[in-house]
Amino acid sequence: MDTDMIANAHIGELWQHFNQFTSEQVFGMVHEHTPEYYDKFGSKFWKNVKPGYNAGLVLMHLRKLRSFNWRRTWTRSLNFLLRNMGALANPEQASPN
Numbered sequence: 001m002d003t004d005m006i007a008n009a010h011i012g013e014l015w016q017h018f019n020q021f022t023s024e025q026v027f028g029m030v031h032e033h034t035p036e037y038y039d040k041f042g043s044k045f046w047k048n049v050k051p052g053y054n055a056g057l058v059l060m061h062l063r064k065l066r067s068f069n070w071r072r073t074w075t076r077s078l079n080f081l082l083r084n085m086g087a088l089a090n091p092e093q094a095s096p097n
Contacts, residue, residue, distance in 0.1 A: 002056040014059070018059065018061060026064045026065050026070075029055065029057070029058050030053065032054045
């Protein structure tokens, strides 16, 4: 959860969303609600400029992530991108898109 976010309800309500995850789901994110960002900047970085996901708030089921060695998976993906692109073209919050 970004530090610039305000919770309008008890944070416990957010944790309840983990109960709705299937056995295979490990991440929970909401769709981006600011399409003007993509209209102005999206075509430079993304082929599909439709709004993606807002990474300012991400639910991560850590027990499930650890169970299939997420660190190894993430490291391999990151190294692949760095080898082929030289650097990440997107800000960290745009990476999931």
